[in-house]
Amino acid sequence: MFDFFQIVGRNFFRFLRHCGQYTLLLIDILRSLRHFPIRWNLVSQQILFMGVNSLPVVILTGSCIGAVFASQIHLKFSELGMGSGVGPVVAYAMCRELGPIICGLMIAARVGASISTELGSMKTSEQVDALRSMAVYPTDYLVVPRLIALLASMPLLVSFSIFFGITAGYIIAVPVLGVEPAYYINNTLRFTGAKDVGVGLIKSVIFGFVICTICCERGLNCGHGAQGVGKATTEAVVSSTIALLVCNFFITFLLNAWMS
Amino acid sequence: MDVMMISLRNIHKTLNGQKILQGINLEIAEGETFVIIGRSGCGKSVTLRHMLGLMMPDQGEVLFEGKDLMGLSEIELIPIRQKIGMLFQNGALFDSMNVGENVAFPLREEGRLSEKEIEFAVEEALEMVNLGGQQAKMPAELSGGMKKRVSLARAAVRKPKLLLFDEPTSGLDPVVSDSINKLILNLDKTLNITNVVVTHDMRSACEIGDRIAFLYHGKVHFLGTPEEIKSSQDPIVFRFVNGISDASVAME
Ligand SMILES: Nc1ncnc2c1ncn2[C@@H]1O[C@H](COP(=O)(O)OP(=O)(O)O)[C@@H](O)[C@H]1O
Ligand SMILES: [Mg+2]
Numbered sequence: 001m002f003d004f005f006q007i008v009g010r011n012f013f014r015f016l017r018h019c020g021q022y023t024l025l026l027i028d029i030l031r032s033l034r035h036f037p038i039r040w041n042l043v044s045q046q047i048l049f050m051g052v053n054s055l056p057v058v059i060l061t062g063s064c065i066g067a068v069f070a071s072q073i074h075l076k077f078s079e080l081g082m083g084s085g086v087g088p089v090v091a092y093a094m095c096r097e098l099g100p101i102i103c104g105l106m107i108a109a110r111v112g113a114s115i116s117t118e119l120g121s122m123k124t125s126e127q128v129d130a131l132r133s134m135a136v137y138p139t140d141y142l143v144v145p146r147l148i149a150l151l152a153s154m155p156l157l158v159s160f161s162i163f164f165g166i167t168a169g170y171i172i173a174v175p176v177l178g179v180e181p182a183y184y185i186n187n188t189l190r191f192t193g194a195k196d197v198g199v200g201l202i203k204s205v206i207f208g209f210v211i212c213t214i215c216c217e218r219g220l221n222c223g224h225g226a227q228g229v230g231k232a233t234t235e236a237v238v239s240s241t242i243a244l245l246v247c248n249f250f251i252t253f254l255l256n257a258w259m260s
Numbered sequence: 261m262d263v264m265m266i267s268l269r270n271i272h273k274t275l276n277g278q279k280i281l282q283g284i285n286l287e288i289a290e291g292e293t294f295v296i297i298g299r300s301g302c303g304k305s306v307t308l309r310h311m312l313g314l315m316m317p318d319q320g321e322v323l324f325e326g327k328d329l330m331g332l333s334e335i336e337l338i339p340i341r342q343k344i345g346m347l348f349q350n351g352a353l354f355d356s357m358n359v360g361e362n363v364a365f366p367l368r369e370e371g372r373l374s375e376k377e378i379e380f381a382v383e384e385a386l387e388m389v390n391l392g393g394q395q396a397k398m399p400a401e402l403s404g405g406m407k408k409r410v411s412l413a414r415a416a417v418r419k420p421k422l423l424l425f426d427e428p429t430s431g432l433d434p435v436v437s438d439s440i441n442k443l444i445l446n447l448d449k450t451l452n453i454t455n456v457v458v459t460h461d462m463r464s465a466c467e468i469g470d471r472i473a474f475l476y477h478g479k480v481h482f483l484g485t486p487e488e489i490k491s492s493q494d495p496i497v498f499r500f501v502n503g504i505s506d507a508s509v510a511m512e
Protein backbone atom coordinates (compact mmCIF):
# COMPACT_ATOMS: atom_id res chain seq x y z
CA MET A 1 0.00 0.00 0.00
CA PHE A 2 2.80 2.32 0.98
CA ASP A 3 4.61 1.40 -2.23
CA PHE A 4 1.54 2.32 -4.21
CA PHE A 5 1.45 5.85 -2.80
CA GLN A 6 5.16 6.18 -3.27
CA ILE A 7 4.91 5.28 -6.96
CA VAL A 8 1.92 7.55 -7.53
CA GLY A 9 3.66 10.37 -5.67
CA ARG A 10 6.89 9.98 -7.60
CA ASN A 11 5.11 9.94 -10.93
CA PHE A 12 3.06 12.94 -9.92
CA PHE A 13 6.22 14.91 -9.14
CA ARG A 14 7.79 13.77 -12.39
CA PHE A 15 4.72 15.00 -14.22
CA LEU A 16 4.97 18.37 -12.45
CA ARG A 17 8.64 18.61 -13.38
CA HIS A 18 7.83 17.91 -17.03
CA CYS A 19 5.14 20.61 -16.93
CA GLY A 20 7.66 23.04 -15.50
CA GLN A 21 10.28 22.22 -18.14
CA TYR A 22 7.62 22.45 -20.83
CA THR A 23 6.59 25.93 -19.66
CA LEU A 24 10.22 27.01 -19.65
CA LEU A 25 10.60 25.81 -23.23
CA LEU A 26 7.55 27.80 -24.32
CA ILE A 27 8.96 30.94 -22.69
CA ASP A 28 12.28 30.22 -24.33
CA ILE A 29 10.65 29.95 -27.75
CA LEU A 30 9.06 33.38 -27.28
CA ARG A 31 12.38 34.82 -26.11
CA SER A 32 14.18 33.32 -29.07
CA LEU A 33 11.59 34.69 -31.53
CA ARG A 34 12.03 38.13 -30.01
CA HIS A 35 15.83 38.18 -30.15
CA PHE A 36 16.80 36.28 -33.29
CA PRO A 37 15.69 36.29 -36.90
CA ILE A 38 14.08 33.06 -38.05
CA ARG A 39 16.46 30.69 -39.85
CA TRP A 40 14.45 30.14 -43.01
CA ASN A 41 17.01 27.80 -44.55
CA LEU A 42 16.58 25.40 -41.60
CA VAL A 43 12.80 25.83 -41.77
CA SER A 44 12.76 24.77 -45.41
CA GLN A 45 15.00 21.77 -44.68
CA GLN A 46 12.61 20.70 -41.95
CA ILE A 47 9.53 21.25 -44.12
CA LEU A 48 11.08 18.90 -46.63
CA PHE A 49 11.69 16.25 -44.00
CA MET A 50 8.60 16.70 -41.85
CA GLY A 51 6.07 17.69 -44.46
CA VAL A 52 6.99 16.42 -47.89
CA ASN A 53 8.53 13.15 -46.77
CA SER A 54 5.54 12.40 -44.53
CA LEU A 55 3.06 12.65 -47.39
CA PRO A 56 3.17 8.95 -48.40
CA VAL A 57 2.32 7.64 -44.89
CA VAL A 58 -0.32 10.29 -44.38
CA ILE A 59 -1.96 9.55 -47.74
CA LEU A 60 -1.84 5.82 -47.12
CA THR A 61 -3.31 5.93 -43.61
CA GLY A 62 -5.92 8.52 -44.61
CA SER A 63 -7.10 6.40 -47.56
CA CYS A 64 -7.24 3.23 -45.47
CA ILE A 65 -9.35 4.86 -42.79
CA GLY A 66 -11.65 6.49 -45.36
CA ALA A 67 -12.15 3.20 -47.20
CA VAL A 68 -12.78 1.11 -44.07
CA PHE A 69 -15.08 3.72 -42.60
CA ALA A 70 -17.13 3.91 -45.82
CA SER A 71 -17.59 0.16 -45.99
CA GLN A 72 -18.62 -0.06 -42.30
CA ILE A 73 -21.11 2.78 -42.62
CA HIS A 74 -22.45 1.34 -45.85
CA LEU A 75 -23.19 -1.96 -44.12
CA LYS A 76 -25.74 -0.32 -41.80
CA PHE A 77 -26.93 2.52 -44.02
CA SER A 78 -27.80 0.25 -46.95
CA GLU A 79 -30.06 -1.78 -44.60
CA LEU A 80 -31.95 1.45 -44.08
CA GLY A 81 -31.89 2.13 -47.82
CA MET A 82 -29.66 5.20 -47.33
CA GLY A 83 -26.60 4.14 -49.29
CA SER A 84 -25.99 7.66 -50.51
CA GLY A 85 -25.83 8.82 -46.87
CA VAL A 86 -22.38 7.20 -46.66
CA GLY A 87 -20.91 10.18 -48.54
CA PRO A 88 -21.65 12.96 -46.06
CA VAL A 89 -20.89 10.75 -43.05
CA VAL A 90 -17.47 9.81 -44.39
CA ALA A 91 -16.68 13.37 -45.46
CA TYR A 92 -17.88 14.87 -42.18
CA ALA A 93 -15.91 12.40 -40.09
CA MET A 94 -12.76 12.68 -42.22
CA CYS A 95 -12.77 16.48 -42.01
CA ARG A 96 -13.55 16.90 -38.36
CA GLU A 97 -12.04 13.87 -36.64
CA LEU A 98 -10.46 11.05 -38.59
CA GLY A 99 -8.27 13.13 -40.90
CA PRO A 100 -6.64 15.30 -38.23
CA ILE A 101 -6.37 12.52 -35.64
CA ILE A 102 -4.92 9.84 -37.91
CA CYS A 103 -2.53 12.36 -39.45
CA GLY A 104 -1.59 13.70 -35.98
CA LEU A 105 -0.85 10.19 -34.67
CA MET A 106 1.27 9.35 -37.71
CA ILE A 107 3.21 12.59 -37.37
CA ALA A 108 3.73 12.02 -33.63
CA ALA A 109 5.16 8.60 -34.46
CA ARG A 110 7.23 9.61 -37.44
CA VAL A 111 8.28 13.21 -36.85
CA GLY A 112 7.90 13.41 -33.06
CA ALA A 113 10.05 10.35 -32.48
CA SER A 114 12.75 11.61 -34.79
CA ILE A 115 12.75 15.07 -33.17
CA SER A 116 13.26 13.68 -29.68
CA THR A 117 15.84 11.12 -30.81
CA GLU A 118 17.83 13.68 -32.74
CA LEU A 119 17.78 16.35 -30.05
CA GLY A 120 18.37 13.74 -27.35
CA SER A 121 21.45 12.34 -28.99
CA MET A 122 22.72 15.84 -29.69
CA LYS A 123 22.30 16.57 -26.01
CA THR A 124 24.09 13.44 -24.79
CA SER A 125 26.96 13.80 -27.24
CA GLU A 126 27.49 17.41 -26.11
CA GLN A 127 26.48 18.82 -29.50
CA VAL A 128 23.97 21.09 -27.81
CA ASP A 129 26.74 22.40 -25.56
CA ALA A 130 28.95 22.77 -28.61
CA LEU A 131 26.26 25.00 -30.15
CA ARG A 132 26.17 27.06 -26.97
CA SER A 133 29.96 27.26 -26.90
CA MET A 134 29.86 28.68 -30.43
CA ALA A 135 27.51 31.44 -29.29
CA VAL A 136 24.37 29.90 -30.80
CA TYR A 137 21.13 29.86 -28.85
CA PRO A 138 19.97 26.23 -28.99
CA THR A 139 16.26 27.07 -28.98
CA ASP A 140 16.78 29.41 -31.91
CA TYR A 141 18.75 26.82 -33.87
CA LEU A 142 17.00 23.58 -32.93
CA VAL A 143 13.46 24.25 -31.75
CA VAL A 144 12.10 27.30 -33.61
CA PRO A 145 12.79 26.03 -37.17
CA ARG A 146 11.20 22.66 -36.35
CA LEU A 147 8.18 24.33 -34.80
CA ILE A 148 7.57 26.68 -37.72
CA ALA A 149 8.09 23.87 -40.21
CA LEU A 150 5.60 21.60 -38.48
CA LEU A 151 3.03 24.39 -38.05
CA ALA A 152 3.30 25.04 -41.77
CA SER A 153 3.25 21.37 -42.78
CA MET A 154 0.36 20.10 -40.69
CA PRO A 155 -2.49 21.86 -42.55
CA LEU A 156 -1.08 20.53 -45.80
CA LEU A 157 -0.74 17.00 -44.46
CA VAL A 158 -4.20 16.99 -42.92
CA SER A 159 -5.69 18.30 -46.18
CA PHE A 160 -4.12 15.38 -48.00
CA SER A 161 -5.37 12.96 -45.38
CA ILE A 162 -8.91 14.34 -45.67
CA PHE A 163 -8.87 14.44 -49.46
CA PHE A 164 -7.57 10.91 -49.88
CA GLY A 165 -9.86 9.59 -47.13
CA ILE A 166 -12.93 11.00 -48.88
CA THR A 167 -11.72 9.78 -52.26
CA ALA A 168 -11.10 6.28 -50.93
CA GLY A 169 -14.56 6.32 -49.32
CA TYR A 170 -16.05 7.24 -52.70
CA ILE A 171 -14.18 4.46 -54.45
CA ILE A 172 -15.42 1.89 -51.95
CA ALA A 173 -19.02 3.16 -51.86
CA VAL A 174 -19.63 3.91 -55.52
CA PRO A 175 -17.69 1.58 -57.86
CA VAL A 176 -17.27 -1.28 -55.37
CA LEU A 177 -20.50 -1.26 -53.36
CA GLY A 178 -22.68 0.22 -56.07
CA VAL A 179 -24.09 3.39 -54.54
CA GLU A 180 -25.57 5.85 -57.05
CA PRO A 181 -22.76 8.38 -57.78
CA ALA A 182 -24.96 11.43 -58.40
CA TYR A 183 -26.77 11.10 -55.05
CA TYR A 184 -23.55 10.28 -53.25
CA ILE A 185 -21.80 13.43 -54.45
CA ASN A 186 -24.85 15.60 -54.08
CA ASN A 187 -25.44 14.53 -50.47
CA THR A 188 -21.77 14.88 -49.63
CA LEU A 189 -21.70 18.46 -50.87
CA ARG A 190 -24.99 19.31 -49.20
CA PHE A 191 -24.07 18.12 -45.73
CA THR A 192 -20.38 18.96 -45.52
CA GLY A 193 -18.76 22.27 -46.22
CA ALA A 194 -15.92 24.67 -45.71
CA LYS A 195 -16.67 24.87 -41.99
CA ASP A 196 -15.89 21.18 -41.52
CA VAL A 197 -12.62 21.47 -43.41
CA GLY A 198 -11.85 24.57 -41.31
CA VAL A 199 -12.28 22.59 -38.09
CA GLY A 200 -9.84 19.98 -39.40
CA LEU A 201 -7.26 22.59 -40.32
CA ILE A 202 -7.52 24.42 -36.99
CA LYS A 203 -6.97 21.10 -35.24
CA SER A 204 -4.02 20.28 -37.47
CA VAL A 205 -2.15 23.44 -36.46
CA ILE A 206 -2.77 22.85 -32.75
CA PHE A 207 -1.67 19.21 -33.06
CA GLY A 208 1.51 20.31 -34.82
CA PHE A 209 2.29 22.69 -31.99
CA VAL A 210 1.63 20.07 -29.30
CA ILE A 211 3.70 17.36 -31.00
CA CYS A 212 6.67 19.59 -31.77
CA THR A 213 6.93 21.30 -28.39
CA ILE A 214 6.50 18.13 -26.32
CA CYS A 215 9.01 16.16 -28.39
CA CYS A 216 11.57 19.00 -28.33
CA GLU A 217 11.19 19.30 -24.56
CA ARG A 218 11.73 15.57 -24.00
CA GLY A 219 14.70 15.48 -26.37
CA LEU A 220 16.47 18.51 -24.90
CA ASN A 221 15.96 17.28 -21.33
CA CYS A 222 16.88 13.67 -21.97
CA GLY A 223 18.99 11.59 -19.59
CA HIS A 224 22.43 10.16 -20.14
CA GLY A 225 23.54 7.78 -22.86
CA ALA A 226 21.67 5.59 -25.31
CA GLN A 227 19.25 4.54 -22.59
CA GLY A 228 18.38 8.16 -21.84
CA VAL A 229 17.68 8.84 -25.51
CA GLY A 230 15.51 5.74 -25.82
CA LYS A 231 13.50 6.66 -22.75
CA ALA A 232 13.09 10.26 -23.90
CA THR A 233 11.78 9.10 -27.28
CA THR A 234 9.26 6.71 -25.76
CA GLU A 235 8.05 9.39 -23.37
CA ALA A 236 7.89 11.93 -26.17
CA VAL A 237 5.72 9.76 -28.40
CA VAL A 238 3.46 8.57 -25.57
CA SER A 239 3.04 12.03 -24.03
CA SER A 240 2.43 13.76 -27.33
CA THR A 241 -0.19 11.23 -28.47
CA ILE A 242 -2.00 11.46 -25.14
CA ALA A 243 -1.81 15.25 -25.21
CA LEU A 244 -3.08 15.20 -28.77
CA LEU A 245 -6.14 13.12 -27.90
CA VAL A 246 -6.93 15.16 -24.79
CA CYS A 247 -6.49 18.40 -26.73
CA ASN A 248 -8.73 17.06 -29.44
CA PHE A 249 -11.53 16.57 -26.94
CA PHE A 250 -11.32 20.15 -25.68
CA ILE A 251 -10.90 21.70 -29.12
CA THR A 252 -13.93 19.81 -30.43
CA PHE A 253 -15.93 20.90 -27.45
CA LEU A 254 -14.92 24.55 -27.74
CA LEU A 255 -15.27 24.76 -31.51
CA ASN A 256 -18.71 23.16 -31.43
CA ALA A 257 -19.87 25.55 -28.73
CA TRP A 258 -18.39 28.50 -30.58
CA MET A 259 -19.60 27.64 -34.05
CA SER A 260 -23.13 26.56 -33.21
CA MET B 261 48.62 43.24 -11.73
CA ASP B 262 47.19 43.47 -15.23
CA VAL B 263 43.70 42.20 -16.06
CA MET B 264 43.55 38.44 -16.21
CA MET B 265 42.09 36.63 -19.21
CA ILE B 266 39.93 34.52 -17.01
CA SER B 267 39.69 34.16 -13.25
CA LEU B 268 37.78 31.70 -11.17
CA ARG B 269 37.25 32.87 -7.61
CA ASN B 270 36.14 30.50 -4.91
CA ILE B 271 33.94 28.39 -7.19
CA HIS B 272 31.65 25.88 -5.52
CA LYS B 273 29.49 23.47 -7.48
CA THR B 274 27.30 20.62 -6.34
CA LEU B 275 25.92 18.19 -8.94
CA ASN B 276 23.40 15.51 -8.05
CA GLY B 277 24.02 16.15 -4.35
CA GLN B 278 27.75 15.53 -4.81
CA LYS B 279 30.15 18.37 -4.02
CA ILE B 280 32.32 18.45 -7.14
CA LEU B 281 34.06 21.83 -6.79
CA GLN B 282 34.74 23.20 -3.34
CA GLY B 283 36.45 26.52 -3.72
CA ILE B 284 38.46 26.61 -6.95
CA ASN B 285 40.71 29.66 -7.38
CA LEU B 286 42.52 30.18 -10.69
CA GLU B 287 43.95 33.26 -12.36
CA ILE B 288 44.89 32.71 -16.01
CA ALA B 289 46.87 35.47 -17.71
CA GLU B 290 46.66 36.54 -21.33
CA GLY B 291 48.83 34.54 -23.72
CA GLU B 292 49.78 31.73 -21.37
CA THR B 293 49.13 28.04 -21.78
CA PHE B 294 47.60 26.88 -18.56
CA VAL B 295 47.17 23.20 -17.82
CA ILE B 296 44.69 21.68 -15.39
CA ILE B 297 45.48 18.14 -14.30
CA GLY B 298 43.87 15.76 -11.88
CA ARG B 299 42.49 12.26 -11.53
CA SER B 300 39.64 11.42 -13.84
CA GLY B 301 36.31 12.36 -12.31
CA CYS B 302 37.81 15.08 -10.13
CA GLY B 303 35.90 17.86 -11.86
CA LYS B 304 38.25 19.09 -14.59
CA SER B 305 35.55 19.16 -17.27
CA VAL B 306 33.15 20.81 -14.85
CA THR B 307 35.76 23.53 -14.15
CA LEU B 308 36.22 24.12 -17.86
CA ARG B 309 32.47 24.39 -18.44
CA HIS B 310 32.33 27.17 -15.88
CA MET B 311 34.78 29.22 -17.95
CA LEU B 312 32.28 29.35 -20.83
CA GLY B 313 29.21 29.81 -18.70
CA LEU B 314 27.95 26.38 -19.80
CA MET B 315 27.54 25.80 -16.07
CA MET B 316 26.98 28.46 -13.46
CA PRO B 317 28.63 28.18 -10.05
CA ASP B 318 26.55 27.72 -6.90
CA GLN B 319 28.86 30.18 -5.25
CA GLY B 320 31.86 32.25 -6.36
CA GLU B 321 32.57 34.24 -9.50
CA VAL B 322 33.94 33.65 -12.98
CA LEU B 323 35.54 36.73 -14.51
CA PHE B 324 36.27 36.88 -18.23
CA GLU B 325 38.45 39.91 -18.97
CA GLY B 326 37.28 41.31 -15.65
CA LYS B 327 33.56 40.83 -16.38
CA ASP B 328 31.55 38.54 -14.14
CA LEU B 329 29.65 35.84 -16.03
CA MET B 330 27.52 34.96 -13.05
CA GLY B 331 23.92 35.98 -13.51
CA LEU B 332 24.24 36.63 -17.25
CA SER B 333 21.50 35.07 -19.33
CA GLU B 334 22.23 32.73 -22.18
CA ILE B 335 21.64 35.63 -24.61
CA GLU B 336 23.93 38.00 -22.71
CA LEU B 337 26.66 35.36 -22.80
CA ILE B 338 26.69 35.26 -26.60
CA PRO B 339 29.18 38.14 -27.18
CA ILE B 340 31.52 36.62 -24.59
CA ARG B 341 31.34 33.15 -26.10
CA GLN B 342 32.22 34.59 -29.49
CA LYS B 343 35.69 35.25 -28.10
CA ILE B 344 36.15 31.74 -26.76
CA GLY B 345 36.59 28.39 -28.50
CA MET B 346 36.19 25.00 -26.92
CA LEU B 347 37.34 21.53 -27.88
CA PHE B 348 35.01 19.02 -26.22
CA GLN B 349 36.22 15.77 -24.75
CA ASN B 350 34.60 13.66 -27.46
CA GLY B 351 34.78 16.23 -30.21
CA ALA B 352 31.05 17.01 -30.23
CA LEU B 353 31.05 17.41 -34.01
CA PHE B 354 27.62 17.94 -35.55
CA ASP B 355 26.96 14.54 -37.05
CA SER B 356 24.45 15.87 -39.55
CA MET B 357 27.14 18.00 -41.19
CA ASN B 358 30.31 17.05 -43.01
CA VAL B 359 33.77 18.10 -41.89
CA GLY B 360 33.85 21.26 -43.97
CA GLU B 361 30.42 22.42 -42.73
CA ASN B 362 31.43 21.68 -39.15
CA VAL B 363 34.55 23.81 -39.37
CA ALA B 364 32.73 26.55 -41.28
CA PHE B 365 29.90 26.62 -38.74
CA PRO B 366 31.30 29.24 -36.34
CA LEU B 367 32.26 31.49 -39.24
CA ARG B 368 28.86 31.22 -40.92
CA GLU B 369 27.20 31.99 -37.59
CA GLU B 370 29.37 35.03 -37.17
CA GLY B 371 28.36 36.16 -40.67
CA ARG B 372 31.34 38.44 -41.12
CA LEU B 373 33.13 36.68 -43.97
CA SER B 374 31.98 35.95 -47.51
CA GLU B 375 31.40 32.34 -48.56
CA LYS B 376 34.66 32.46 -50.52
CA GLU B 377 36.67 33.65 -47.53
CA ILE B 378 35.02 31.02 -45.33
CA GLU B 379 36.04 28.26 -47.74
CA PHE B 380 39.58 29.53 -47.63
CA ALA B 381 39.63 29.79 -43.82
CA VAL B 382 38.22 26.25 -43.50
CA GLU B 383 40.90 24.83 -45.77
CA GLU B 384 43.55 26.70 -43.80
CA ALA B 385 42.22 25.43 -40.47
CA LEU B 386 42.03 21.86 -41.74
CA GLU B 387 45.56 22.04 -43.10
CA MET B 388 46.73 23.22 -39.70
CA VAL B 389 45.48 19.93 -38.23
CA ASN B 390 46.82 17.92 -41.19
CA LEU B 391 43.40 17.17 -42.61
CA GLY B 392 43.50 19.39 -45.68
CA GLY B 393 41.03 18.44 -48.40
CA GLN B 394 38.86 16.23 -46.15
CA GLN B 395 35.87 18.61 -46.16
CA ALA B 396 33.44 16.10 -47.65
CA LYS B 397 33.91 13.36 -45.03
CA MET B 398 31.15 12.82 -42.47
CA PRO B 399 32.05 12.68 -38.76
CA ALA B 400 30.90 9.05 -38.54
CA GLU B 401 33.63 8.08 -41.03
CA LEU B 402 36.44 9.56 -38.91
CA SER B 403 38.64 7.92 -36.30
CA GLY B 404 38.74 9.30 -32.76
CA GLY B 405 41.94 11.22 -33.39
CA MET B 406 40.64 12.74 -36.62
CA LYS B 407 37.44 13.82 -34.87
CA LYS B 408 39.46 15.60 -32.22
CA ARG B 409 41.57 17.33 -34.83
CA VAL B 410 38.51 18.47 -36.80
CA SER B 411 37.02 19.69 -33.55
CA LEU B 412 40.24 21.57 -32.85
CA ALA B 413 40.06 23.18 -36.28
CA ARG B 414 36.46 24.18 -35.59
CA ALA B 415 37.35 25.68 -32.21
CA ALA B 416 40.31 27.63 -33.59
CA VAL B 417 38.91 28.76 -36.94
CA ARG B 418 37.39 31.92 -35.51
CA LYS B 419 40.79 32.78 -33.96
CA PRO B 420 39.36 33.20 -30.47
CA LYS B 421 41.18 34.93 -27.64
CA LEU B 422 40.78 31.98 -25.34
CA LEU B 423 40.79 28.32 -26.30
CA LEU B 424 39.65 25.61 -23.92
CA PHE B 425 40.75 22.03 -24.52
CA ASP B 426 39.09 19.13 -22.74
CA GLU B 427 41.51 16.19 -22.88
CA PRO B 428 42.82 16.92 -26.40
CA THR B 429 45.16 13.92 -26.37
CA SER B 430 43.38 11.23 -24.36
CA GLY B 431 42.81 8.01 -26.25
CA LEU B 432 45.14 8.97 -29.09
CA ASP B 433 48.35 7.27 -30.13
CA PRO B 434 51.59 8.95 -28.99
CA VAL B 435 52.46 10.35 -32.40
CA VAL B 436 49.09 12.04 -32.90
CA SER B 437 49.19 13.23 -29.27
CA ASP B 438 52.53 14.82 -29.90
CA SER B 439 51.28 16.54 -33.04
CA ILE B 440 48.31 17.97 -31.11
CA ASN B 441 50.63 19.21 -28.36
CA LYS B 442 52.74 20.94 -30.98
CA LEU B 443 49.64 22.49 -32.47
CA ILE B 444 48.60 23.92 -29.14
CA LEU B 445 52.06 25.38 -28.61
CA ASN B 446 51.95 26.80 -32.11
CA LEU B 447 48.57 28.47 -31.57
CA ASP B 448 49.98 30.11 -28.48
CA LYS B 449 53.02 31.42 -30.36
CA THR B 450 51.58 32.43 -33.73
CA LEU B 451 48.15 33.77 -32.75
CA ASN B 452 48.89 34.66 -29.13
CA ILE B 453 45.87 32.67 -28.02
CA THR B 454 45.42 31.93 -24.33
CA ASN B 455 45.05 28.17 -23.91
CA VAL B 456 43.53 26.27 -21.03
CA VAL B 457 44.19 22.56 -21.40
CA VAL B 458 42.60 19.88 -19.27
CA THR B 459 44.43 16.57 -19.26
CA HIS B 460 45.43 13.68 -17.09
CA ASP B 461 48.51 13.02 -19.16
CA MET B 462 51.50 14.28 -17.19
CA ARG B 463 53.88 14.23 -20.15
CA SER B 464 51.68 16.48 -22.31
CA ALA B 465 51.08 18.75 -19.35
CA CYS B 466 54.80 19.34 -18.79
CA GLU B 467 55.48 19.73 -22.48
CA ILE B 468 52.95 22.46 -23.20
CA GLY B 469 52.14 24.08 -19.87
CA ASP B 470 53.52 27.42 -18.75
CA ARG B 471 51.83 26.69 -15.45
CA ILE B 472 50.05 23.63 -14.13
CA ALA B 473 47.22 23.42 -11.60
CA PHE B 474 46.56 20.10 -9.90
CA LEU B 475 42.94 19.58 -8.81
CA TYR B 476 42.25 17.37 -5.86
CA HIS B 477 39.04 17.00 -3.85
CA GLY B 478 37.43 19.98 -5.56
CA LYS B 479 40.27 22.37 -4.80
CA VAL B 480 43.49 23.52 -6.46
CA HIS B 481 45.89 21.40 -4.52
CA PHE B 482 49.06 22.55 -6.23
CA LEU B 483 49.91 25.34 -8.67
CA GLY B 484 53.28 25.85 -10.30
CA THR B 485 55.54 25.48 -13.32
CA PRO B 486 56.26 22.04 -14.79
CA GLU B 487 59.65 21.99 -13.03
CA GLU B 488 58.07 22.80 -9.69
CA ILE B 489 55.43 20.11 -9.99
CA LYS B 490 57.98 17.50 -11.05
CA SER B 491 60.17 18.22 -8.07
CA SER B 492 57.30 18.60 -5.60
CA GLN B 493 57.64 16.63 -2.39
CA ASP B 494 53.90 16.76 -1.66
CA PRO B 495 52.87 13.08 -1.35
CA ILE B 496 49.63 13.42 -3.33
CA VAL B 497 51.27 15.36 -6.16
CA PHE B 498 54.22 12.99 -6.15
CA ARG B 499 52.01 9.96 -6.52
CA PHE B 500 50.07 11.56 -9.40
CA VAL B 501 53.20 12.70 -11.24
CA ASN B 502 54.78 9.29 -10.97
CA GLY B 503 51.58 7.35 -11.50
CA ILE B 504 51.67 5.47 -8.22
CA SER B 505 48.39 4.31 -6.78
CA ASP B 506 47.90 4.32 -3.08
CA ALA B 507 45.51 1.92 -1.41
CA SER B 508 44.14 4.51 1.00
CA VAL B 509 43.61 7.09 -1.75
CA ALA B 510 42.30 4.64 -4.31
CA MET B 511 39.63 3.41 -1.93
CA GLU B 512 38.14 6.83 -1.35
N1 LIG C 1 25.94 17.34 -15.87
C1 LIG C 1 26.28 16.62 -14.79
N2 LIG C 1 25.33 16.19 -13.94
C2 LIG C 1 25.64 15.48 -12.85
N3 LIG C 1 26.89 15.12 -12.51
C3 LIG C 1 27.89 15.49 -13.31
C4 LIG C 1 27.64 16.27 -14.49
N4 LIG C 1 28.82 16.50 -15.09
C5 LIG C 1 29.76 15.91 -14.31
N5 LIG C 1 29.22 15.31 -13.24
C6 LIG C 1 29.94 14.59 -12.19
O1 LIG C 1 30.99 15.43 -11.76
C7 LIG C 1 32.16 14.67 -11.53
C8 LIG C 1 33.33 15.28 -12.25
O2 LIG C 1 33.12 15.15 -13.62
P1 LIG C 1 34.15 15.69 -14.71
O3 LIG C 1 34.39 17.13 -14.48
O4 LIG C 1 33.60 15.29 -16.02
O5 LIG C 1 35.45 14.86 -14.39
P2 LIG C 1 36.85 14.91 -15.16
O6 LIG C 1 37.81 15.51 -14.21
O7 LIG C 1 37.19 13.50 -15.47
O8 LIG C 1 36.65 15.71 -16.40
C9 LIG C 1 31.86 13.24 -11.90
O9 LIG C 1 31.64 12.52 -10.73
C10 LIG C 1 30.59 13.34 -12.71
O10 LIG C 1 29.79 12.22 -12.46
MG1 LIG D 1 36.42 15.21 -18.29
